[in-house]
Amino acid sequence: MTHDHDLVLRPTAAQTEAALNPPPGRNGGDLVVESLAGLGATTVFGLPGQHALGMFDALRRSDLRYIGLRVENNAGFAADAYGRVTGEAAPLLLSTGPGALTSLAALQEARAASAPVLAISSQVPTAGLGGGRHGYLHELPDQAASFRGVVKSVHTVRTQSQIPSAIAEAWTSALTVPHGPVWVEIPQDVLLAETQIPVVTGGDTFPEELPPRPELTAVAADLLSRAERPAIVAGGGVVRADAAKKLRQLAERLQAPVVTTFGGKGAFPWTHPLSLQSWLEDRHTTDFLEGADVLLVVGSGLGELSSNYHTFKPRGRVIQIEADLGKLESNHPALGIHADARLALQALLETVGERTDPSAPERVRAVLDQVRERIAAQELTLEQDVLAAVREALPPGAPSFWDMTILAYWAWSAFDAKAPNTMHSAQGAGGLGYGFPAALGAAVADPTHPVLAVSGDGGALYSVAELATARQYDLNVTWLIVDDGGYGILREYMTDAFGAPTATELTRPDYVALAESFGVPGVRTSPQTLAADLAKALAAPGPSVVVLPAVLRMFAPTHLG
Numbered sequence: 360m361t362h363d364h365d366l367v368l369r370p371t372a373a374q375t376e377a378a379l380n381p382p383p384g385r386n387g388g389d390l391v392v393e394s395l396a397g398l399g400a401t402t403v404f405g406l407p408g409q410h411a412l413g414m415f416d417a418l419r420r421s422d423l424r425y426i427g428l429r430v431e432n433n434a435g436f437a438a439d440a441y442g443r444v445t446g447e448a449a450p451l452l453l454s455t456g457p458g459a460l461t462s463l464a465a466l467q468e469a470r471a472a473s474a475p476v477l478a479i480s481s482q483v484p485t486a487g488l489g490g491g492r493h494g495y496l497h498e499l500p501d502q503a504a505s506f507r508g509v510v511k512s513v514h515t516v517r518t519q520s521q522i523p524s525a526i527a528e529a530w531t532s533a534l535t536v537p538h539g540p541v542w543v544e545i546p547q548d549v550l551l552a553e554t555q556i557p558v559v560t561g562g563d564t565f566p567e568e569l570p571p572r573p574e575l576t577a578v579a580a581d582l583l584s585r586a587e588r589p590a591i592v593a594g595g596g597v598v599r600a601d602a603a604k605k606l607r608q609l610a611e612r613l614q615a616p617v618v619t620t621f622g623g624k625g626a627f628p629w630t631h632p633l634s635l636q637s638w639l640e641d642r643h644t645t646d647f648l649e650g651a652d653v654l655l656v657v658g659s660g661l662g663e664l665s666s667n668y669h670t671f672k673p674r675g676r677v678i679q680i681e682a683d684l685g686k687l688e689s690n691h692p693a694l695g696i697h698a699d700a701r702l703a704l705q706a707l708l709e710t711v712g713e714r715t716d717p718s719a720p721e722r723v724r725a726v727l728d729q730v731r732e733r734i735a736a737q738e739l740t741l742e743q744d745v746l747a748a749v750r751e752a753l754p755p756g757a758p759s760f761w762d763m764t765i766l767a768y769w770a771w772s773a774f775d776a777k778a779p780n781t782m783h784s785a786q787g788a789g790g791l792g793y794g795f796p797a798a799l800g801a802a803v804a805d806p807t808h809p810v811l812a813v814s815g816d817g818g819a820l821y822s823v824a825e826l827a828t829a830r831q832y833d834l835n836v837t838w839l840i841v842d843d844g845g846y847g848i849l850r851e852y853m854t855d856a857f858g859a860p861t862a863t864e865l866t867r868p869d870y871v872a873l874a875e876s877f878g879v880p881g882v883r884t885s886p887q888t889l890a891a892d893l894a895k896a897l898a899a900p901g902p903s904v905v906v907l908p909a910v911l912r913m914f915a916p917t918h919l920g
């Protein structure tokens with residue numbers, strides 16, 4: 360009897376000949392790029408460095424497209440966005456020590472947002488592994504230790520024969536739900552040494568699916584079918600699982616109102632009669648969700664931002680579907696279902712009963728009216744007009760990437776993303792400098808749409824070097840910089856808490872002149888001309904910068920009382 364696991368694919372004559380006579384002049388770096396190509400990678404991001412030159416030399420012998428940024432952290436943000444847009448593992452090539460460590464903030468964002476990034480770093484020569492303290496350039500006692508608490512998995516290579524399997528294992532880890540960044544490190548001497556290992560020609564990996572346990576979905580379906588006031592919180596897991604259509608089907612079958620988290624923007628149609636939109640930082644929405652007798656939470660851990668800063672206290676039964684096991688019931692007791700959102704929603708659709716509830720759309724309208732009245736009472740017309748201008752100028756299918764800035768905080772709650780997987784921000788880890796380099800990565804992933812980046816002047820100073828990258832690769836990214844002369848939200852926080860701000864005011868450049876010095880067209884706009892200026896910039900090929908001098912304010916919080 361022949362068992363499936365006994366079957367071995369025999370090489371063809373041509374494959375055998377190629378294996379026996381590999382082309383000369385290859386090194387360990389070739390094994391890296393061949394492994395990536397074999398796994399399906401087409402594009403890599405990164406920065407060269409002395410220890411990593413073996414990888415970068417190999418790139419010229421490969422068909423991989425290389426996108427080089429100017430700062431490692433920005434390269435990580437670009438890879439993060441590429442992974443979010445494509446759903447593929449985005450390779451990120453880095454050098455040892457300072458180069459590697461500079462990527463940590465970007466990898467933290469990728470981990471928090473479940474973006475698949477495959478970071479491959481060089482290491483000191485093999486003799487220096489294990490903290491031998493030989494005094495090599497860039498040497499750390501344990502480089503991998505700096506990444507273990509940030510990425511999903513760490514893979515240290517010691518010989519050339521380990522490279523293909525280590526990269527394949529890391530690739531599988533990055534693409535196993537929940538997606539996330541992974542770390543591979545390879546010593547300099549291993550990368551530089553000539554290799555006789557045959558050309559890597561295969562590398563298919565099959566990340567395991569994460570289906571729900573059927574006994575749990577049976578209980579969940581029963582609870583939802585019998586609920587009198589069901590509601591749904593849809594998080595980023597719905598977007599990443601491409602499950603928006605299934606979410607809509609379930610919501611309509613249950614007549615359950617839906618609110619999307621800031622990471623789940625676009626998971627549910629903004630103007631749908633059951634849409635509570637994204638007003639999570641509002642007590643009226645919080646009260647409504649607390650009043651649900653059965654609350655279905657899909658693809659969210661109900662963290663700080665999704666729970667109105669942990670003031671949300673559900674009174675009914677909570678069902679939580681979450682692919683990240685560590686987030687399951689981490690904030691509220693629930694019927695916890697460890698599963699991919701798409702597979703779990705499909706299981707519920709196959710078993711849940713249909714409800715009729717003519718009052719649901721009316722109750723949704725009442726909440727949204729309360730929210731509008733609260734915002735209208737605060738005299739925030741400028742902020743709403745600016746956000747409306749951005750929405751008017753941005754084509755419906757075009758992606759946008761938002762830095763940690765006041766306009767982005769407005770957008771979390773008040774911006775209609777129009778479609779899933781089109782609005783992204785750094786709200787996972789909350790670091791500055793995400794918007795522009797991430798937009799560059801998205802433009803590389805899909806050059807058919809213009810891409811919008813939104814930053815404040817404080818966050819923009821983290822990313823100005825990447826104007827050179829935008830020009831070098833002629834990427835279709837328009838960068839909106841809202842210039843208020845400092846760290847605007849910190850200015851508000853400090854004034855509210857202490858009566859005066861400290862360390863929030865910034866000397867900054869003339870951003871229009873700065874952009875033009877890179878060969879990137881720039882324009883200074885106003886709230887009145889923003890929609891037209893932004894639309895014109897987005898319609899023009901290549902990069903551009905639009906600067907809006909304006910001091911924006913946040914709406915009053917509802918979690919402090």
